Amino acid sequence: xxxxxxxxAASWLQAAPFALIMTCLVLIPLxxxxxxxxxxxxxxxxxxxxxxxxxxxxLRSSLTIDTYVTVFRQLAYVWTITLVLGxxxxxxxxxxxxxxxxxxIFLAACAIPFWTSGPIRMISWVPLLGxxxxxxxxxxxxxxxxxxxxxxxYSEFSVIVVYVNMLTMAMAGPIANSMAKISPSVIQAAWDQxxxxxxxxxxxxxxxxxxxxxxxxxFIITAVMGxxxxxxxxxxxxxxxxxxxxMNEINAFQFPPAAAKSVVLLVVVLTMVGLLLRFVDIxxxxxx
Amino acid sequence: MGTRRTTSFYVLSFIFAAFLLFLYGPMFCVxxxxxxxxxxxxxxxxxxxxxxxxxxxxxxxxxxxxDIHNSFIRSLRLGAIVALLTMLIGVAVGMSFRRxxxxxxxxxYSAIISMIVPGIFVGxxxxxxxxxxxxxxxxxxxxxxxxLTWSLPFAMLIMxxxxxxxxxxxxxxxxxxxxTSFQRFQYVILPLILPGVVGMFMAGFTSSYEEAARAxxxxxxxxxxxxxxxxxxxxxxxxxxxxxxxxxxxxxFTLVIATLLFSTTLTxxxxxxxxxxxx
Numbered sequence: 001x002x003x004x005x006x007x008x009a010a011s012w013l014q015a016a017p018f019a020l021i022m023t024c025l026v027l028i029p030l031x032x033x034x035x036x037x038x039x040x041x042x043x044x045x046x047x048x049x050x051x052x053x054x055x056x057x058x059l060r061s062s063l064t065i066d067t068y069v070t071v072f073r074q075l076a077y078v079w080t081i082t083l084v085l086g087x088x089x090x091x092x093x094x095x096x097x098x099x100x101x102x103x104x105i106f107l108a109a110c111a112i113p114f115w116t117s118g119p120i121r122m123i124s125w126v127p128l129l130g131x132x133x134x135x136x137x138x139x140x141x142x143x144x145x146x147x148x149x150x151x152x153x154y155s156e157f158s159v160i161v162v163y164v165n166m167l168t169m170a171m172a173g174p175i176a177n178s179m180a181k182i183s184p185s186v187i188q189a190a191w192d193q194x195x196x197x198x199x200x201x202x203x204x205x206x207x208x209x210x211x212x213x214x215x216x217x218x219f220i221i222t223a224v225m226g227x228x229x230x231x232x233x234x235x236x237x238x239x240x241x242x243x244x245x246x247m248n249e250i251n252a253f254q255f256p257p258a259a260a261k262s263v264v265l266l267v268v269v270l271t272m273v274g275l276l277l278r279f280v281d282i283x284x285x286x287x288x
Numbered sequence: 289m290g291t292r293r294t295t296s297f298y299v300l301s302f303i304f305a306a307f308l309l310f311l312y313g314p315m316f317c318v319x320x321x322x323x324x325x326x327x328x329x330x331x332x333x334x335x336x337x338x339x340x341x342x343x344x345x346x347x348x349x350x351x352x353x354x355d356i357h358n359s360f361i362r363s364l365r366l367g368a369i370v371a372l373l374t375m376l377i378g379v380a381v382g383m384s385f386r387r388x389x390x391x392x393x394x395x396x397y398s399a400i401i402s403m404i405v406p407g408i409f410v411g412x413x414x415x416x417x418x419x420x421x422x423x424x425x426x427x428x429x430x431x432x433x434x435x436l437t438w439s440l441p442f443a444m445l446i447m448x449x450x451x452x453x454x455x456x457x458x459x460x461x462x463x464x465x466x467x468t469s470f471q472r473f474q475y476v477i478l479p480l481i482l483p484g485v486v487g488m489f490m491a492g493f494t495s496s497y498e499e500a501a502r503a504x505x506x507x508x509x510x511x512x513x514x515x516x517x518x519x520x521x522x523x524x525x526x527x528x529x530x531x532x533x534x535x536x537x538x539x540x541f542t543l544v545i546a547t548l549l550f551s552t553t554l555t556x557x558x559x560x561x562x563x564x565x566x567x
Contacts, residue, residue: 014384022398029413092300115540119517120533124314127331226406
């Protein structure tokens with residue numbers, strides 16, 4: 001005595017809770033940010049009147065430029081390092097490790113550190129990079145320096161190190177996934193034609209891993225551009241990025257100016273991601 | 289590559305080993321330093337071994353540990369509820385994509401947007417929306433909702449993968465034998481995808497137990513673990529933070545390994561049943 005439901009209605013029913021959550025908790029809130037950016041504000045309150053002051057402040061302030069220069073510099077470092085490191089690791093695991101079991105063990109070994117909570121992974125750099133940390137102790141012990149290097153911790157350097165520590169696998173994962181899809185016969189063919197290992201990498205493998213490279217790059221962009229916690233903790237509040245500026249204003253209950261800054265950052269991030277997505281059919285990539 | 293070990297193999301092995309050291313080194317420092325003696329500080333050398341920092345954590349007068357106990361309970365409760373919802377809603381949306389339907393693209397791309405928008409904006413947007421509606425954030429609606437915006441898109445992707453790998457022949461056989469769509473789901477599809485569904489529950493739990501950017505502004509009164517720990521970062525002066533790190537890692541390890549075992553047992557049992565029937 002089952003009642004008949006048309007396939008289309010069945011799909012709608014199945015997707016409804018998901019679609020409802022995405023609409024009410026992602027799409028509408030993002031719209032609200034845009035709306036609030038055009039509103040006036042008092043102490044810890046939003047005044048629902050049309051007001052352009054937030055936007056004038058954001059667009060005229062030289063601070064805006066400074067924060068973007070900082071975050072793009074961080075992004076350039078982190079992206080370059082995670083890309084080279086992520087590619088190297090993936091290449092090693094996919095093309096040099098022949099046993100499936102060892103490959104699985106090595107992949108698991110890379111994933112296990114991420115079971116430790118994020119803030120703890122951040123603080124774990126303190127005993128290494130601090131003034132009395134292991135790195136300074138080792139350098140002094142080796143006689144390379146006379147006094148501890150102070151810029152190892154609570155500086156842009158420590159921010160970059162921790163980003164690389166946290167994000168290399170986000171780049172390596174999608175790249176390894178793309179590499180695993182390359183048919184061994186393609187590699188064998190290049191090999192048989194007398195290509196060196198380097199030629200095979202440059203002319204065969206790199207062109208074929210474009211999707212993984214794009215997905216990994218998107219992960220890095222959203223993580224670095226959108227993060228405020230890590231930068232604040234690892235720079236000791238000394239480095240200012242757009243996300244840190246937004247978090248500071250939210251903490252001070254200045255919601256409309258924070259909203260205006262958010263819209264700018266959102267447009268920047270989505271433009272970058274949108275440009276990248278033009279190079280790859282994301283839906284086709286994920287379905288396989 | 290090729291049949292013989294080239295120089296590049298050894299160079300790459302060295303790089304990989306160095307990378308693992310880079311990943312594990314800091315964490316081993318945390319585990320080691322959590323057993324620092326009572327006079328020891330937050331960096332090496334070790335001044336004796338003791339469990340005094342774990343004791344500090346568990347005794348009432350723990351210095352510099354804030355509200356760790358309660359935030360752990362809150363994180364656990366939130367993670368479990370989010371994981372359950374993620375699993376149910378994730379399976380449903382995954383099943384919906386087995387046919388093409390109008391609006392499917394909207395559902396798919398809304399998930400992609402949720403994944404690529406930095407979390408702080410989703411969290412900020414939800415809290416602004418509540419503000420406009422004159423409501424206060426509470427963990428059981430805005431808190432859970434904020435976490436779902438992060439865990440659900442991943443659940444959808446996991447469903448794509450496990451449904452894509454499923455052998456359709458079983459299902460077709462069931463249809464040929466006259467099974468209704470509900471029977472097909474209950475007796476054929478669900479048992480086949482069950483290990484993946486367990487994985488989805490786990491992914492939902494770990495992602496929400498850990499997440500702070502989205503939930504931060506929407507939890508209401510009372511921090512969860514990542515927020516509490518972030519708050520303590522600046523104030524930490526004793527190895528008691530490292531004791532927290534050791535314990536939470538131990539907790540995570542136990543949980544993930546238990547899930548993996550459960551999941552493999554499910555797969556094994558199914559294979560045994562299948563092979564005994566074919567024999």
